[in-house]
Amino acid sequence: MQRFSAFALFRQALNGQKGWDRQWRDPEPKPAYDVIIVGGGGHGLGTAYYLAKKHQVRNVAVLEKGWIGGGNTGRNTTIIRSNYLFDESAALYDHALKLWESLAEELNYNVMFSQRGVMMLVHNVHDEQVFKRHVHANRLNGVDNEWISAEAAKRFCPPLNIAPGMRHPVLGAALQRRAGIARHDAVAWGYARAADALGVDIIQNCEVTGIDRDEAGRVSGVQTTRGAIRTRKLGIVAAGNTSVLMAMAGQRMPLESYPLQALVSEPVKPVFPCVVMSNTIHAYISQSDKGELVIGAGTDAYISYSQRGALHISMHTLEAICELFPMFRRMRMLRNWGGIVDVTPDRSPIIGKTEIPGLYVNCGWGTGGFKATPGSADLFAWTLAKDEPHPINAPFNLERFGSGRLIDEAAAAAVAH
Amino acid sequence: MLLIPCPYCGPRPEIEFSYGGEAHIARAADPRRVDDAAWTSFLYLRSNRRGDHAERWRHAHGCGRFFNVVRNTNSDHFLATDKIGEPRP
Ligand SMILES: Cc1cc2nc3c(=O)[nH]c(=O)nc-3n(C[C@H](O)[C@H](O)[C@H](O)COP(=O)(O)OP(=O)(O)OC[C@H]3O[C@@H](n4cnc5c(N)ncnc54)[C@H](O)[C@@H]3O)c2cc1C
Numbered sequence: 001m002q003r004f005s006a007f008a009l010f011r012q013a014l015n016g017q018k019g020w021d022r023q024w025r026d027p028e029p030k031p032a033y034d035v036i037i038v039g040g041g042g043h044g045l046g047t048a049y050y051l052a053k054k055h056q057v058r059n060v061a062v063l064e065k066g067w068i069g070g071g072n073t074g075r076n077t078t079i080i081r082s083n084y085l086f087d088e089s090a091a092l093y094d095h096a097l098k099l100w101e102s103l104a105e106e107l108n109y110n111v112m113f114s115q116r117g118v119m120m121l122v123h124n125v126h127d128e129q130v131f132k133r134h135v136h137a138n139r140l141n142g143v144d145n146e147w148i149s150a151e152a153a154k155r156f157c158p159p160l161n162i163a164p165g166m167r168h169p170v171l172g173a174a175l176q177r178r179a180g181i182a183r184h185d186a187v188a189w190g191y192a193r194a195a196d197a198l199g200v201d202i203i204q205n206c207e208v209t210g211i212d213r214d215e216a217g218r219v220s221g222v223q224t225t226r227g228a229i230r231t232r233k234l235g236i237v238a239a240g241n242t243s244v245l246m247a248m249a250g251q252r253m254p255l256e257s258y259p260l261q262a263l264v265s266e267p268v269k270p271v272f273p274c275v276v277m278s279n280t281i282h283a284y285i286s287q288s289d290k291g292e293l294v295i296g297a298g299t300d301a302y303i304s305y306s307q308r309g310a311l312h313i314s315m316h317t318l319e320a321i322c323e324l325f326p327m328f329r330r331m332r333m334l335r336n337w338g339g340i341v342d343v344t345p346d347r348s349p350i351i352g353k354t355e356i357p358g359l360y361v362n363c364g365w366g367t368g369g370f371k372a373t374p375g376s377a378d379l380f381a382w383t384l385a386k387d388e389p390h391p392i393n394a395p396f397n398l399e400r401f402g403s404g405r406l407i408d409e410a411a412a413a414a415v416a417h
Numbered sequence: 418m419l420l421i422p423c424p425y426c427g428p429r430p431e432i433e434f435s436y437g438g439e440a441h442i443a444r445a446a447d448p449r450r451v452d453d454a455a456w457t458s459f460l461y462l463r464s465n466r467r468g469d470h471a472e473r474w475r476h477a478h479g480c481g482r483f484f485n486v487v488r489n490t491n492s493d494h495f496l497a498t499d500k501i502g503e504p505r506p
Pocket residue numbers: 038039040041042043044063064065066067068069070071072073074075076077078079080206207208209237238239240241245260261262296337338339340341365366367368369370371372416417
C-alpha cells in the first residue's frame with residue numbers, strides 16, 4: 001500500500017501526480033474463503049479490515065452487489081454522536097466514537113472527522129424533560145452531553161432563530177461537543193484500501209442470490225452472480241436488504257425496510273458551524289466542507305426498496321429548516337435521494353450469531369448507523385473470529401425479541417439520523 | 418407521493434392514509450396457549466418482502482376504514498386491493 005502523506009503528495013507532484021497506484025485490487029472471486037462478508041458498506045468493509053488486522057483472519061472476501069459505499073454509507077447525512085439513553089447503547093455508540101477519534105491515523109486515510117458538536121433542539125416541556133433525562137443518563141455513563149439555554153444555543157450556532165413567536169420556539173438544547181460529522185465515501189474507501197492491503201478480496205458487482213447449507217444445516221457457501229463461493233462463516237451486513245438475504249437461509253427477521261431521504265443545497269461559503277437536529281419538527285442540518293448544506297428528512301410511512309422517498313416528506317423538513325434558519329429561505333437545493341433503512345422494533349441494532357450455524361448478522365442500524373461504523377465493524381469482527389459476542393454487543397442479540405430484553409431507543413432515535 | 422386505491426372511495430393521495438403494516442398477521446385466539454416463539458413471530462417477525470407485499474392501509478382522512486392491498490415494494494405499484502374479510506387476492 002502506498003502511504004499517503006504530505007511528503008508523498010509533494011513527491012508525486014514532481015511527475016504530475018501520475019504515479020499513484022489503484023487504492024484496492026479488483027480480484028476475481030476465489031473458490032473458497034474462511035469468512036465471506038455480504039455488503040460493501042462501511043460496516044462490512046470495516047468488519048473485513050478488523051478481522052484481518054486484529055484477528056489475523058485474512059482469507060476474507062467482501063461481496064458487494066453494486067459498488068462499495070453505494071448503499072446507505074454513501075447516502076447518509078454523516079451525523080456522529082453517542083448520546084443514547086440506555087447503558088448498553090451508550091457503551092456501543094461511545095465505543096464507536098472513540099474509534100472515530102483515531103480512525104484517520106489508523107487507516108492512513110483522511111476521513112475528515114470533524115468534532116464540531118451536535119446540538120439537539122428543545123421546543124416544549126416534553127422535549128425538555130426527555131433531553132434533561134438524556135443529559136443525566138449520558139453523564140452517568142461518562143458520555144459528554146450538556147444542557148444549554150436558547151441564548152447559548154444561538155451563540156453556538158448564530159444562524160439559529162430563537163424568536164419567541166415561532167410556531168415551535170427554541171427553549172434550549174442538549175449539546176454533545178465531541179459529536180460531529182465525517183466524509184462518508186472516505187470511510188468506505190479508507191477501510192477498503194486498508195483491508196485490501198492486508199489481503200482481503202473486495203469483489204464488486206457480485207450479488208449474492210442464495211445461501212448454501214450442508215446436511216447438518218450449517219452454512220457451506222453462497223451463490224452469486226459471479227458463481228458459487230464456499231465458506232463456513234457468512235456475515236450478512238446488508239442494511240435495507242437484510243431480510244431478503246436472511247430469507248435465503250429461511251430466517252425471518254424483526255426488520256422493516258423504509259425509504260429515508262436527504263438533500264443538499266448549492267455550495268456556499270462557511271455559514272453553519274455545527275450540526276443541529278430537531279426531533280420535534282423533524283429536521284437535521286450541517287454544512288459539508290464542500291459548502292453544501294446537508295439536510296436529512298424523515299422516512300416514508302411504508303416498506304419499500306425503491307431508494308426513493310416522497311416529496312411531501314422532504315417538504316415537511318424544509319419547512320422546519322426555513323423556520324429555524326430564516327437565512328436559508330432562498331437557498332436552492334441541488335440533489336435529493338433516498339436510501340433503504342432496516343428498522344428494528346426497538347430501534348437498536350442486531351449484531352451477533354443466529355440459530356443457523358455459520359450465519360452471522362449485523363443489521364437493524366436503521367436511520368442512524370453511520371455513527372457506529374467503526375465500533376460495529378470492530379465488534380462484529382470479534383464475533384465472527386471468536387464465535388461469540390464481545391461484551392459490548394452481547395445485549396444486541398437476535399434473541400432479545402423472544403426474551404423481551406429490548407433496548408428501546410425509540411426516543412433517542414426518534415429523528416431519523 | 419403514492420396514489421392509493423381505497424376500495425370504498427377510489428384513488429386518493431397518500432397523505433389521506435395511514436399505514437397498517439404487513440397484512441394477514443392474526444393474533445392468536447387464546448394468547449395464553451401460545452409459546453414464546455409464536456408470540457415473537459406475531460409481535461416482531463415480518464416478511465419485509467422485496468417484491469409483492471400484502472399490507473394494510475387505513476383511509477384515516479376519508480372513509481376511516483382499513484383495507485388490504487398487494488403492492489410491489491420495488492416499483493411501489495399497487496397490484497390488487499380488497500376489503501377486510503374478503504379472500505386474499
Ligand atoms: C438519507 C439517510 C441519512 C442518514 N443519516 C445518518 C446520519 O446522519 N448518521 C448516522 O449515523 N446514520 C445515518 N443514516 C444511516 C446509515 O447510513 C446506515 O445505518 C449505515 O450507513 C449502514 O451502513 P452499512 O454498511 O450497514 O450499510 P450499506 O452502506 O447500505 O451497505 C450495505 C451494502 O450491501 C449491499 N447488498 C445488499 N444486498 C446485497 C446482495 N444480495 N449481495 C451483495 N451485496 C448486497 C448493498 O449494495 C450495500 O452497498 C442515514 C441513512 C440514510 C439513508
